[in-house]
Amino acid sequence: MRYNTHYEDRKKTIGHHINLGIFVLLCIVNLTPFVWGLITSLKTEREVLQYPPKFLFFTPSLEHYITIFENNFFHSVLVTLGYSACAIVIGVTFGLMAAYAMKRYNFFGKKALFFAILCGIPLSIGSAAMVIPNYVYFSTVGLIDRWYTLVIINMAYHMPMCTWIIMSGIEGIPIEIEESMALDGASKPYIIFRMIPSLCSPSIASAALFIFIGTWNEYVSASVIVNSNAYRPIQVSIYNYLGFFGREWGPLTAAATAAVLPSLIIFAILGKYLISGLTQGAVKG
Amino acid sequence: MKQKRNIIGNLLSLPAFMLILFVMILPVGYAIYYSLLDCDYMKITGFVGLENYKEFFASDLMMQTLFRTFVLSFCSLIISLLIGLLLALWIHGSKGPFAFALQIVGLIPWVTSMVVAALLWQWILQTDTGLLNYLISRIGLDKIVILNDKRNAFIALTIVMAWRCVGYAMVQILAGLKSIPRDYEEAAEVDGCGKFQVFRYIRMPLLKTPLLLSAIIITLSNFNNLTVPQVLTNGGPGNATRVLSLAMYQEGFQFYRFGFSSTIACIMFVINLLLVISYVKAVKYEV
Numbered sequence: 001m002r003y004n005t006h007y008e009d010r011k012k013t014i015g016h017h018i019n020l021g022i023f024v025l026l027c028i029v030n031l032t033p034f035v036w037g038l039i040t041s042l043k044t045e046r047e048v049l050q051y052p053p054k055f056l057f058f059t060p061s062l063e064h065y066i067t068i069f070e071n072n073f074f075h076s077v078l079v080t081l082g083y084s085a086c087a088i089v090i091g092v093t094f095g096l097m098a099a100y101a102m103k104r105y106n107f108f109g110k111k112a113l114f115f116a117i118l119c120g121i122p123l124s125i126g127s128a129a130m131v132i133p134n135y136v137y138f139s140t141v142g143l144i145d146r147w148y149t150l151v152i153i154n155m156a157y158h159m160p161m162c163t164w165i166i167m168s169g170i171e172g173i174p175i176e177i178e179e180s181m182a183l184d185g186a187s188k189p190y191i192i193f194r195m196i197p198s199l200c201s202p203s204i205a206s207a208a209l210f211i212f213i214g215t216w217n218e219y220v221s222a223s224v225i226v227n228s229n230a231y232r233p234i235q236v237s238i239y240n241y242l243g244f245f246g247r248e249w250g251p252l253t254a255a256a257t258a259a260v261l262p263s264l265i266i267f268a269i270l271g272k273y274l275i276s277g278l279t280q281g282a283v284k285g
Numbered sequence: 286m287k288q289k290r291n292i293i294g295n296l297l298s299l300p301a302f303m304l305i306l307f308v309m310i311l312p313v314g315y316a317i318y319y320s321l322l323d324c325d326y327m328k329i330t331g332f333v334g335l336e337n338y339k340e341f342f343a344s345d346l347m348m349q350t351l352f353r354t355f356v357l358s359f360c361s362l363i364i365s366l367l368i369g370l371l372l373a374l375w376i377h378g379s380k381g382p383f384a385f386a387l388q389i390v391g392l393i394p395w396v397t398s399m400v401v402a403a404l405l406w407q408w409i410l411q412t413d414t415g416l417l418n419y420l421i422s423r424i425g426l427d428k429i430v431i432l433n434d435k436r437n438a439f440i441a442l443t444i445v446m447a448w449r450c451v452g453y454a455m456v457q458i459l460a461g462l463k464s465i466p467r468d469y470e471e472a473a474e475v476d477g478c479g480k481f482q483v484f485r486y487i488r489m490p491l492l493k494t495p496l497l498l499s500a501i502i503i504t505l506s507n508f509n510n511l512t513v514p515q516v517l518t519n520g521g522p523g524n525a526t527r528v529l530s531l532a533m534y535q536e537g538f539q540f541y542r543f544g545f546s547s548t549i550a551c552i553m554f555v556i557n558l559l560l561v562i563s564y565v566k567a568v569k570y571e572v
Contacts, residue, residue, distance in 0.1 A: 022372075030394055031390070031393065037408065051414060053414070102294075102298065105291045107293075107298070108290055113298055115565075117305075125502055126506065126508065129509045129557055133316035133550055134308065136319050140315065155304055156305060156307065157309075163301055216398065217398035235401075238401065256401040259398060260398060263398070268389065271388075271392070275456055
């Protein structure tokens with residue numbers, strides 16, 4: 001008996017070591033680009049191209065960050081935050097309304113809308129193919145290079161997913177609660193815009209997070225839909241730096257690090273909502 | 286319970302519907318129209334019918350591009366599904382914060398911007414100053430030319446695209462695994478199934494739907510991926526990594542041939558539509 005437990009203990013420790021090993025490997029594979037980018041961005045210009053590269057004991061400097069901030073980087077950050085904020089507020093509101101309608105009403109065209117939402121989830125993943133259609137259409141209706149066009153596009157790309165997530169959130173709310181609220185004199189707008197969101201706040205958070213990450217990372221359509229500096233979001237700025245700085249990896253990695261940090265922090269804090277949203281989309285079938 | 290039709294439902298869902306219509310449905314109609322035109326520099330010079338499509342299917346360059354895109358999507362799909370499945374099966378055993386941390390780390394490539402990821406990979410894969418070649422030379426091997434060599438550039442692109450999707454596959458498959466009732470596996474174990482048999486006869490059949498769904502999503506994402514090829518290699522060297530989405534973008538915004546570019550967009554859209562239909566079939570949802 002005693003031998004047995006001893007053996008089991010050893011088996012457990014070995015298993016534990018293997019687990020830790022795979023975890024470390026996964027961290028290395030997934031995080032190396034970002035960590036290496038961060039290290040490079042903090043080096044001086046001379047040390048960036050030094051060979052063999054220094055990993056830890058280099059002279060830290062913020063010169064590359066200063067360079068990119070002199071090149072309108074901060075403006076792009078603000079612009080992108082603005083786009084995200086608009087897209088989140090309006091997008092989540094529209095998604096909430098549509099989700100509520102889908103779950104609580106029967107109406108003409110419900111099936112069509114359901115089908116559009118269901119198709120829209122995979123379709124918006126492949127939205128890069130929409131860049132030419134969108135460009136052609138928006139230039140015909142004259143919406144190229146307006147501040148609101150990117151908000152509209154980002155909202156629309158994430159509308160199916162957003163509606164879907166909120167729909168499964170509303171599914172978990174018993175209709176009796178709503179009925180008793182209505183008996184107590186709550187108006188319909190109050191129920192939809194105040195009560196439902198507070199009862200399914202994880203779904204709302206998850207939908208908002210999807211819109212934020214999508215808008216923050218959106219590059220393809222942003223690169224053609226706006227062309228003036230003032231409306232340029234962050235990913236397009238980084239791509240332009242690639243042409244502007246050429247082989248100067250210092251400013252490039254600085255821009256990349258500065259752009260990825262906010263989304264990484266938000267993801268680390270709110271990651272569980274994103275995971276639950278991602279898996280809600282698919283695995284019920 | 287069959288409810289009566291109510292106009293409030295229409296009103297509430299109108300904005301969402303309008304957005305989807307305006308950004309995702311109407312533009313496709315426009316692209317179909319433009320693909321039938323001869324249109325350079327946004328000036329329509331004539332109606333050419335199916336000429337653009339004929340040009341596409343007659344051009345060796347385009348056929349190679351199409352083939353290359355399929356190979357790229359397929360290879361990176363297999364890599365990411367396989368690694369994702371192994372990781373998911375492995376995490377499924379462990380519990381608590383550890384499993385959660387793994388999912389978070391695994392998903393990082395999927396949630397970070399593709400521009401940034403491709404840019405940083407380009408920095409790592411540089412021939413003379415890159416981290417990878419430094420490590421290779423440290424273990425005593427010769428430096429390899431990566432992004433300037435046709436074959437290696439293609440392999441690098443495949444791996445970077447697979448790298449991006451592993452975490453997504455893992456999270457989806459893990460969710461699928463969690464939805465398998467524990468009783469099934471226990472019953473099989475009581476009946477004397479080994480670990481592999483439990484996997485082969487219990488989990489695998491029940492994982493079919495999540496596997497299929499994540500395969501479709503990853504294929505869609507890879508097939509339409511424009512950012513990673515554009516930032517990592519921009520189609521080069523030569524045409525070695527020029528994928529269909531990149532060809533579409535370049536025809537449109539470098540050569541200003543919007544007619545032909547719309548044709549490529551329509552062809553991509555048809556392929557996407559096939560994938561979307563299989564997705565909808567696989568989800569098996571009812572209203």
